[in-house]
Amino acid sequence: MSVLTALFVVGILCVRSHCAPTPQKTPLSIIFPGEIRSNMSDVEMAEKYLHNFGYLALEQGSDSHVSIRKALAHMQRKLGLHETGDLDQETMDAMRAPRCGVPDIGNFNTFEGELKWDHNDITYRVQNYSPDLDPEVIDDAFVRAFDVWSQVTPLTFTRIYNGVPDIDILFGSDNHGDPYPFDGKDGLLAHAYPPGPGVQGDAHFDDDEFWTLGTGVVVKTRFGNADGALCNFPFIFESQSYSTCTSAGRSDGLPWCGTTSNYDQDKKYGFCPSEYTAVIGGNAQGDPCVFPFTFMDNTYDSCTSEGRGDRKLWCATTSSYDRDRKWGFCPDRGYSLFLVAAHEFGHALGLEHSDIQDALMYPMYKYISDFQLHSDDVQGIQYLYGPKQGPGPKPPGPTKKPSTTTTKKPTTTTTTASTTTTTASIDPVDPTQDACNVKVFDAIAELQGDLHFFKDGLYWKVPAKSQGPPKAPLRIADTWPALPDNIDTAFQDPATKKIFFFAGRKFWQYTGSSVLGPRGIEKLGLDKDVQAVMGAIPRNNGKVLLFNGEKYWRMDVKAQTVDKDYPKNTDEEFAGVPTDFHDVFLYEGKYHFCQDRFFWRMTWRKQVDRVGYIKYDLLRCPEH
Structure with a gap:
């Protein structure tokens, strides 16, 4: 038996260009700034692949050439390829295919005992x-x-x-x-x-x-005439096919999509939020695509593969790539x-x-729209656990969720060095503690998709789809036991899902229930005269902006150090917001600067598009 993950084909997006590109005898391929291309030869890549997935170790011998030929033949046989022992094109294509990281021969480590669960x-x-x-x-x-x-x-x-x-x-x-x-x-x-x-x-x-359901980014539209329906990719507009949001047909440059397969026929559309047009990779740090943009004097209002020998779709994140050279890859089918x-x-x-290519447990990824479990997978799993009792199996489809249980255990704490893992029993909090009565919160942050409001050892959660104020609060100590009652700001890194909390000159890093800290903010490279971090805006590609009134820094989350050329002046980059704010956070893809009972909301283009009440617009308290 085996594991999944296989060959992936990305549909090439038909782009609509205002100016036809100059005809060329060969496809244009340029080196984009910030792009790293591997210098590894095919033979070197093959040796690494054979070693990583367990083939080369089995064929170790004095003659490395013979050993690699044997390993290649073994791999070809195992993956159902033509067994030649040569590094041919079919074999190279298989090695480059997205796949599962589990070795094909042997496991990550040698584990004792029979590798099956002893309970059902x-x-x-x-x-x-x-x-x-x-x-x-x-x-x-x-x-x-x-x-x-x-x-x-x-x-x-x-x-x-x-x-x-x-x-x-x-x-x-x-x-x-x-x-x-x-x-x-x-x-x-x-x-x-x-x-x-x-x-x-x-x-x-x-x-x-890029995780999806296999057919592209799942985009919830806003406004338009489709009542918030999801984008339908690809969709037809003016007889051309689009697989990403586009500004085609619009003079304001706003990205939109069709919510049915044919806009020309159904006229259903909605606008794409900026977070769904954020680029991946490149050198623009996750900024959204800007449409239309200019590339080599041609204008594009959708993602394009022009200029790339690998035909990957990309876009500029300013109106002119030729001038600014800011770019990134567009989200693909995922x-x-x-x-x-x-x-x-x-x-x-x-x-x-x-080794059966149609089996779920084949190592390479392949998207299947109407999935059914292969007989090879069924035989393997039933060898371990036996068949299902009662009626015969039916093809899996949309199912009811399995029952969920919450297992309560006594509070236990294990400490090693500066890392603490805690499982805490949670006592009820007085439900009369009403968030709508709080005048100014210690901190506000979007964590795990919910907006969190912190005050004096308590916090309230407002889910994204909530229509009313939060219910009874929770205790900070029950969820994050290492934290003090009063925190200044918090953020969650989009890449690692780690949550960082700041209070005074200290910070804590939570990964699940494990905590690292407290540590001093001087470890991040912040000046000694910085007494607190008052706000944080996480970015893609592992960066976060840290604010302290008139100054802000950009920190590399993985290295946990601030970047060179910082700090910078807040009012120069974020004009139009008060510099005496007490919190800054990212919510629904926009920056929020809080002062007293109000917030200033700013778009990714650094434009203030709303000033609102924290109590009514964010907490959703009733106005009376």
Whole structure:
């Protein structure tokens, strides 16, 4: 048996250009600023691949040439390719394909015992979420992925929120806490460990990937005439096909999309929020595409592959690439979280990779719109756990969520060095504590998709879709036991999902329930005269802006140091907001500067588009 992840084909977007590009005998290919291209030869890449996935170690010998030929033949046989022993084009294409990070031969480590669970009710916990999808969409993808296996076995899957689960699920990037780092966008998509204690059974997903349902970014439109419907990609406009948001047909440059497959026919559309047009990679630090933009004196109002030998879609993040040379890749079809999760959960249940290309447990990724579990996968999982009792299996589809239980345990604290892991029992808080009676909050931050309001040891959560004020508060100490009662600001890094809290000259870093700190902000490179960090705006690509009144810094989250050429003056970059603010935070893709009872909302283009009441517009308290 085997693991998922396979060949991915990105549809080429038909772009509409105001000026036809100059005809060329060969495709134009330029080096974009900030782009790193590998100098590794095909042979070097092949050797690394064969070693990483367990083939080369099996064929070690005195003659390296013969050893590599044997390893290549073994790999070709294992992956269902033509067995030649040569590094041919089919083999190179397979090596470049997105795939699961679990080795094809052997496992990450040598684990003792039979690699299957000794019980049928498997528990799981979701540690964090990807910013690419709403949490409820991610939860549903995991539920459906588990159901793939419960349909054909006696296994059941129960989500828990406290205690120790069998399967811990997390999103992380690069070095994410285990010995097997991810490799950035594309390449390795995810990995999982076989059943057992500790890290065994856990599933990790690369947060540098673009996670979707397999058919492109899930964009919730605003305004327009489609009542907030999702974009439908691709869609037809003026007889041309668009696979991303576009400004075609508009003189104001606002990105929009069709919400049916044919705008020309149905006339249904909505506007795309800026966070859905943010670029990936490049040198623009996650800024949104700007349409139209100029490239080599031609004008484009959609993402284009012009100038790229690899035909990847990109856009400029200013109106003129020729002048500013700011750019990034456009979101593509992405990878189906459901399919990748179903594959990884197969590993977490004890399955290895399959050599059948249509099997779920085949190592390479391939999108399947009407997925059904292959007989090879069924035979493998039933060998471990037996068949499902009762009626025969039916093809998995939309399912009801498995029952969820909350397991309460006594408070336990384990401390090693400066890292603390805590499971805390939560006592009820007086429900009469009304957030609408608070005049000024200590801090406001968007964490895990919800807006959090902090005050004197308590916090209130306002979900994104909430229509009214928050209910009873929660205690900071119950959720983040290491923190003081009063904090100055907080933010969550979009890439790692780590949450940072600042209070005075100290800061704390939470990863799930584990905490690092407190540490002094001087460790970040902030001046000794900085007494507090009063606001934080996380950016893509691992950067965050830290504010202290008249000054602000840009910090690299991974290195945890501020960048050179900082601090800078707040009023020069963020004109139009008060400099005596007491908090700054990012919410729904826009910057919010708070002073007393009011907030100034600023777009990514640094334009103030609203001044509102914190109490009524953010807390959603009734006006009376």
